[in-house]
Amino acid sequence: MKKTNTISLGHGSGGLLTSRLIKTIILRYFKNPILKLLEDSAQIKLSSDDLAFTTDSYVIDPIFFPGGDIGMLAIYGTVNDLAMKGAIPRYLSFSVIIEEGFAIDKFERIIKSAAKAAGHAQVQVVCGDTKVVEKGKADSIFITTSGVGTIRLNVAKKRIKTSDVIIISGTIGDHGVAIMNERLNLGLRSGIKTDAAPLNLLTRLLFKYKNSIHFMRDPTRGGVVSVLNEMIDGSNRGIIIKEENVPIKKEVIGATDILGIDPLYVANEGKLICVVEKKAAGRILKTMKSHILGKDAAIIGEVIAEPGVWLKTRIGGIHPLLQLEAEGLPRIC
Amino acid sequence: MKKTNTISLGHGSGGLLTSRLIKTIILRYFKNPILKLLEDSAQIKLSSDDLAFTTDSYVIDPIFFPGGDIGMLAIYGTVNDLAMKGAIPRYLSFSVIIEEGFAIDKFERIIKSAAKAAGHAQVQVVCGDTKVVEKGKADSIFITTSGVGTIRLNVAKKRIKTSDVIIISGTIGDHGVAIMNERLNLGLRSGIKTDAAPLNLLTRLLFKYKNSIHFMRDPTRGGVVSVLNEMIDGSNRGIIIKEENVPIKKEVIGATDILGIDPLYVANEGKLICVVEKKAAGRILKTMKSHILGKDAAIIGEVIAEPGVWLKTRIGGIHPLLQLEAEGLPRIC
Numbered sequence: 001m002k003k004t005n006t007i008s009l010g011h012g013s014g015g016l017l018t019s020r021l022i023k024t025i026i027l028r029y030f031k032n033p034i035l036k037l038l039e040d041s042a043q044i045k046l047s048s049d050d051l052a053f054t055t056d057s058y059v060i061d062p063i064f065f066p067g068g069d070i071g072m073l074a075i076y077g078t079v080n081d082l083a084m085k086g087a088i089p090r091y092l093s094f095s096v097i098i099e100e101g102f103a104i105d106k107f108e109r110i111i112k113s114a115a116k117a118a119g120h121a122q123v124q125v126v127c128g129d130t131k132v133v134e135k136g137k138a139d140s141i142f143i144t145t146s147g148v149g150t151i152r153l154n155v156a157k158k159r160i161k162t163s164d165v166i167i168i169s170g171t172i173g174d175h176g177v178a179i180m181n182e183r184l185n186l187g188l189r190s191g192i193k194t195d196a197a198p199l200n201l202l203t204r205l206l207f208k209y210k211n212s213i214h215f216m217r218d219p220t221r222g223g224v225v226s227v228l229n230e231m232i233d234g235s236n237r238g239i240i241i242k243e244e245n246v247p248i249k250k251e252v253i254g255a256t257d258i259l260g261i262d263p264l265y266v267a268n269e270g271k272l273i274c275v276v277e278k279k280a281a282g283r284i285l286k287t288m289k290s291h292i293l294g295k296d297a298a299i300i301g302e303v304i305a306e307p308g309v310w311l312k313t314r315i316g317g318i319h320p321l322l323q324l325e326a327e328g329l330p331r332i333c
Numbered sequence: 334m335k336k337t338n339t340i341s342l343g344h345g346s347g348g349l350l351t352s353r354l355i356k357t358i359i360l361r362y363f364k365n366p367i368l369k370l371l372e373d374s375a376q377i378k379l380s381s382d383d384l385a386f387t388t389d390s391y392v393i394d395p396i397f398f399p400g401g402d403i404g405m406l407a408i409y410g411t412v413n414d415l416a417m418k419g420a421i422p423r424y425l426s427f428s429v430i431i432e433e434g435f436a437i438d439k440f441e442r443i444i445k446s447a448a449k450a451a452g453h454a455q456v457q458v459v460c461g462d463t464k465v466v467e468k469g470k471a472d473s474i475f476i477t478t479s480g481v482g483t484i485r486l487n488v489a490k491k492r493i494k495t496s497d498v499i500i501i502s503g504t505i506g507d508h509g510v511a512i513m514n515e516r517l518n519l520g521l522r523s524g525i526k527t528d529a530a531p532l533n534l535l536t537r538l539l540f541k542y543k544n545s546i547h548f549m550r551d552p553t554r555g556g557v558v559s560v561l562n563e564m565i566d567g568s569n570r571g572i573i574i575k576e577e578n579v580p581i582k583k584e585v586i587g588a589t590d591i592l593g594i595d596p597l598y599v600a601n602e603g604k605l606i607c608v609v610e611k612k613a614a615g616r617i618l619k620t621m622k623s624h625i626l627g628k629d630a631a632i633i634g635e636v637i638a639e640p641g642v643w644l645k646t647r648i649g650g651i652h653p654l655l656q657l658e659a660e661g662l663p664r665i666c
Contacts, residue, residue: 008659009659009663010658010659011659012392012663013554013555013657013659013663014553014555014559015554015555015656015659016656016657016658016659017658017659018659037489037490038563039417039489039490040387040413040414040415040417040418040550040551041386041387041414041415041417041418041420041480042385042386043385043418043484044385044386045382045383046379046382046384047382049378049379049380049382050376050378051376051377051379051481052374052377053374053375053377053424053426053459053460053481054374054375054460055426055427055428055461055462055477055479056428056462057430057464057477058464059345059464059466061466080373081373081374082373082374084372084373084374085372085373085374085376087374091386093386093387093388093479094388095388095389095477095479096390097392097430097475126386127386127387128388129388129389129477131390131392131475133392133472133663133664134472134663134664136469137471137472138470138471138472138475139466139467139470139471142430142464142466142471142475144388144390144428144430144462144477146388146426146428146460146479147374148386151376156370157370157372218373221346221347222347222348226348230371323348323349323352324346324349325343325348325349325350326341326342326343326346326348326349326350326351330342330343330345330346330465330466330467331345331464331466331467
């Protein structure tokens with residue numbers, strides 16, 4: 001029998017080929033007693049009835065990039081959305097749409113990477129789906145993950161108050177620059193890799209600051225500016241950040257200079273921005289800095305009564321940071 | 334300003350265009366206080382800690398077909414996967430991958446249809462995502478939904494016993510024939526429509542038969558034969574069904590005859606097969622028949638000690654029903 005090296009339409013048909021793909025690759029890496037049953041729904045237990053539920057589709061191009069791949073990203077991205085809601089991420093779903101002709105060894109590499117990321121993030125992938133479309137009807141592979149977790153922090157936009165402090169957990173722009181360098185063949189020898197990481201490992205250290213943490217969000221698509229604008233959307237408040245306090249790697253400044261883009265608009269996949277009570281900010285910052293994922297954390301600004309998002313530059317000017325119509329680079333996640 | 338009639342890459346960028354698409358179309362139809370917050374994760378309450386969690390990606394071609402569309406299917410399909418686990422479906426996620434250039438009015442039609450289906454199925458869409466890929470990198474639109482619900486029936490493959498009875502909730506093959514007729518331009522004036530429907534409205538009537546219902550599954554991709562094979566996979570038992578008892582519309586027989594395919598392998602989207610205790614089968618059948626979604630329900634076979642799935646034909650022959658390598662028609666859901 002001819003060995004199959006690529007994904008065929010039959011792998012998505014629900015017949016024996018699908019069954020074999022699931023048993024030989026997916027169950028080989030995503031090992032847990034719930035997924036193994038392969039029932040229509042996974043049966044899960046959660047200790048609380050206060051839950052977070054989220055979903056994201058990943059269409060990143062290229063699918064392999066410095067420091068990661070679409071499989072890892074699909075796990076960390078959804079884990080992070082749960083973490084930003086103050087939740088402990090517990091269970092994930094994992095659904096793939098594959099283009100006919102996609103190499104099975106690449107598929108295996110992606111599943112292996114996703115399984116490793118799930119282990120690192122301490123979540124279980126308990127259900128999934130596999131669909132295949134004709135060659136030319138999708139671009140290699142798209143992954144959609146959803147996640148559920150138990151909420152431990154009461155974070156909500158409406159808890160944001162004037163004089164609250166804005167903290168970012170680390171350097172900005174790494175993910176976007178890594179992808180642009182790879183996709184556009186810039187050949188920058190910057191060594192910049194994606195910062196994709198499971199932020200729940202950092203946020204769980206913050207559960208003890210229950211009342212002081214008002215809001216959290218990870219600056220992915222649209223970068224820091226989009227998140228800051230969302231934070232004040234619908235309120236009468238504003239945010240001002242100090243340029244000199246924003247952590248950023250020299251190599252990222254170099255790359256964004258060449259590209260003519262503003263790193264404040266560039267996507268991150270392992271950073272969080274939190275809005276905290278002023279009097280607790282110092283302690284929260286210290287706690288964040290104690291963890292590898294928060295070692296470059298910094299206080300970058302504060303919530304003000306004046307509406308709008310504002311940047312105070314190094315030389316003292318104050319400029320509005322407007323949300324863009326559309327981010328410059330599509331398919332960044 | 335030029336009015337935009339098609340989806341652009343910017344609609345998936347996380348900037349203002351994305352925000353506008355969500356506010357003007359998605360929130361217009363999916364109306365609930367949880368989704369409206371547009372946070373990274375939805376905050377949901379569930380009354381039980383015994384939950385079902387499932388996901389499916391929908392890549393059906395064509396996206397509009399007799400009796401339905403991809404939006405309705407993405408809701409009912411996931412609702413049904415939860416229902417098959419004996420759960421009350423509660424909350425759904427809804428994530429779209431759209432091809433650049435897709436008509437916004439078609440997008441709106443799909444969202445409207447999905448919202449109507451969610452209302453009918455009594456579930457709330459509480460989180461979602463919107464991604465856009467370049468023209469030619471996806472086929473119109475793909476939708477991935479996930480769902481969570483609270484488990485009320487203890488259904489599991491391991492509860493299936495020899496002499497259990499197999500019940501199907503209605504006629505087979507309607508969905509697959511409707512899609513084939515449309516896709517292949519067969520021009521059959523059969524009037525056959527998809528049977529897509531929310532099976533939770535039927536299964537909730539079965540909660541009172543707690544101990545008597547051992548297993549449920551909806552025969553989607555791969556049809557009745559795939560589901561029957563999955564039911565005995567890993568056990569030493571078998572299943573025999575009687576051809577003359579299988580409910581099927583004359584028009585479906587006509588169409589599958591012309592196509593040269595066996596309706597037992599054709600996909601359904603609003604039917605369930607349940608495996609029940611023999612002594613309760615009559616009462617369960619009667620209950621199912623009392624509901625519009627179960628009006629054509631029938632006892633079609635039983636679980637036997639002899640391994641394999643078998644068909645007893647009208648004239649008395651007994652033939653194995655083997656699972657196919659791959660279903661004949663890709664992208665049926």
